Amino acid sequence: MDAHLVGGSINVFWDTMLYFVYMKKTLLIVVSVCLLGVGLYLAFGKDDTAADQSSNKQPKATTQSNHTSSSAAPTELFIGNANAPIMIIEYGDYKCPKCNDFHQKAGKDIRREWVDSGKAKIIYRPYPLFGEDSGLALYASFCAAEQGKFTAYHDTMFSFMWDNYFSKSNFDATTQKLFSPERLGELAGEAGLDAAAFTTCAGGRTHATAYNLTVDKAASDSVQGTPTLIIGGQKIVGPQPYSVYKALLEIESAK
Amino acid sequence: MKLPLTVKLKIACRNTLAIVCTKPLYSLLTVAAAISMLTIIIWSLNYQLVGYILTNDGLSPLQKVRFFSYGYEALFSSFDSFLSVSIISLSFLFGINIAVLTYSLRRKIASTRATGASGLAATLGILSSGCAACGTSLLGPLLATLGATSLTAVHNIGAAFSIIGSLLLLYSIYKITLQTQTKNLT
Numbered sequence: 001m002d003a004h005l006v007g008g009s010i011n012v013f014w015d016t017m018l019y020f021v022y023m024k025k026t027l028l029i030v031v032s033v034c035l036l037g038v039g040l041y042l043a044f045g046k047d048d049t050a051a052d053q054s055s056n057k058q059p060k061a062t063t064q065s066n067h068t069s070s071s072a073a074p075t076e077l078f079i080g081n082a083n084a085p086i087m088i089i090e091y092g093d094y095k096c097p098k099c100n101d102f103h104q105k106a107g108k109d110i111r112r113e114w115v116d117s118g119k120a121k122i123i124y125r126p127y128p129l130f131g132e133d134s135g136l137a138l139y140a141s142f143c144a145a146e147q148g149k150f151t152a153y154h155d156t157m158f159s160f161m162w163d164n165y166f167s168k169s170n171f172d173a174t175t176q177k178l179f180s181p182e183r184l185g186e187l188a189g190e191a192g193l194d195a196a197a198f199t200t201c202a203g204g205r206t207h208a209t210a211y212n213l214t215v216d217k218a219a220s221d222s223v224q225g226t227p228t229l230i231i232g233g234q235k236i237v238g239p240q241p242y243s244v245y246k247a248l249l250e251i252e253s254a255k
Numbered sequence: 256m257k258l259p260l261t262v263k264l265k266i267a268c269r270n271t272l273a274i275v276c277t278k279p280l281y282s283l284l285t286v287a288a289a290i291s292m293l294t295i296i297i298w299s300l301n302y303q304l305v306g307y308i309l310t311n312d313g314l315s316p317l318q319k320v321r322f323f324s325y326g327y328e329a330l331f332s333s334f335d336s337f338l339s340v341s342i343i344s345l346s347f348l349f350g351i352n353i354a355v356l357t358y359s360l361r362r363k364i365a366s367t368r369a370t371g372a373s374g375l376a377a378t379l380g381i382l383s384s385g386c387a388a389c390g391t392s393l394l395g396p397l398l399a400t401l402g403a404t405s406l407t408a409v410h411n412i413g414a415a416f417s418i419i420g421s422l423l424l425l426y427s428i429y430k431i432t433l434q435t436q437t438k439n440l441t
Contacts, residue, residue, distance in 0.1 A: 105332060116355060234307050237300040241328035 037139035050097050074145035075210045079115060079122035079154065086120035086252050091223045094157040095130040095174045099227040100166050103158045109242040114249055124154060125214045127169040127226050133179040140184045140198070149193050157192035181234035263433055269380070270432035271351065281354040289350030292377065296342055297326040303382050341417035348424040351378060355431045372427040379420035 088110070092099040114120040126138035134232030137157060146151030161200065163175035201207070221230060229236045229245065232252040258266075275285050298305050308314065308322050330339040352373050 006406075160321075234304050235301070236304060240301075241325055241332050242324070242327040242330060245306075246326065247322050251311065254313065 058069040073207060073210060074142055074150075076214065077124040077126075077141050077145050077154075079111070079124060080120065080131050081115075081118050082121055084115070084118050086114065086123045086231075086249060088114075088120055088249075089125060090122055091125050091127040091220070091221070091228040092226050093127055093129045093134055093216055094161060095125065095134045095178070096226045097166050098239050099170055100158050100162050102227045106240060106242040106245055110245055110249075113246070119253065120249060124150075125217060126211065127218050127223060128229075129226060130174045131177060134176045136181070136202065137179045137184060137206065139211045140181075140188070140202040142158050142210055143189060143198050143201035144191070144193060146201065146207070147193050147198065149191060152191040153188055153193060156187055160187055170229065194243060261278045264429070265429070267432040271355060273427055274355050274432070274435070275351055281358060284357060285350040285354040286351070288353035289346045290384045292349040293343065293346040294323065294326070296346065297329060298323070338414045339419065341414045341421065344415045345376070345421045345424065348421050348428070349373075352376070352424045352427050352431075355428055359431050359435060372423045372430075376420040376423035376427065379423070381417045 024039065027211075051136070074104050087215035092102075110120070110122075115122060124141070141150055141153060143151045161173070165171070181199050181203035184202050186197045188198040189195030221228075221235070223235075224236060227239060231245065231248040232255075234248055236248070276282065305323075308319055311319075314322070330342065356373060400430050
């Protein structure tokens, strides 16, 4: 790059700045104040996610293993070994297309590389967005966890939505009422659960407190959409390539 | 004498190509602005994560650069192909718009309407990614409540924003380059 080009680039930059300074002084001041505010917030603003993450390092779940049934009512929904060192919090909805997109792609890689090997666990938290039946399906997750088969139920629900609707680009399904306690019972039966017990549980209010408490955690974690994952206190919004999650998981595993 | 639209379009295209393709400085500005816009679109929802990675002492500069490159994978994995193409198009047009806008500002050819269109287009571009990543999860139920019956359309709202942004940028480029004096380009 010769001197003429370098000098030309400096002139372009300077001319542009001069234009804004003289012609748009007020705008420049406003933009500068806004940028300063954003910078101060990023530098010194309270990190709600990190604070909440630290308080979640010891979740209050009484069901420690997803693979064994427990007589204690579940308060958290685990995928993988509940004693795994790395915690991944996932906010999702079974009827959410992008949640399913994550589940079909990066989610499977995370399960294979990190969860199945015992290096990480996923805490799945309901974030109902698509109608009352969406909330019902998420509430019923606790019924599945009560039988020690939340993972199977979780995978069956996402597979159901993918195979029947999202793989065919039928996104209108998210506004349709798809789930009732009886329908959920049928799907739970396909997942290997006791369908009758599950249906009874899904139609009741046994786990209402646990469900509402987990949903409320979305507010403290500043969740604004799904899927949202939290790894090491860092929030990742939207379905990202597996390499993004892998980088954060490797940072966490190095701690 | 009022020129026909086809003649105006030809003039605008010729001026745009003359600015962006024949002047290395403006070519560089086009590419830099396009990449910047694409990066902002991809990472707009996760700006806190960006800050964490940038300030993480445990990562080398190369690892940090590599992390940002992962975001571009989302164009081909997390976004459907139509949305990806629309986002890339918008970023490219944004780059061209910045180059021709800078050129016109240097020559004091002010165009408030074009500048406004540029700003609005950039905003829509960033929103398109937000909608693509998870905004449909929020917009879908909201619009369904308001009476929208086709969630397929809502699902494509990210692409719609990108397309509208691209059209605004095309309008901005057209207005700016039409005012550029041909003799200044020789």
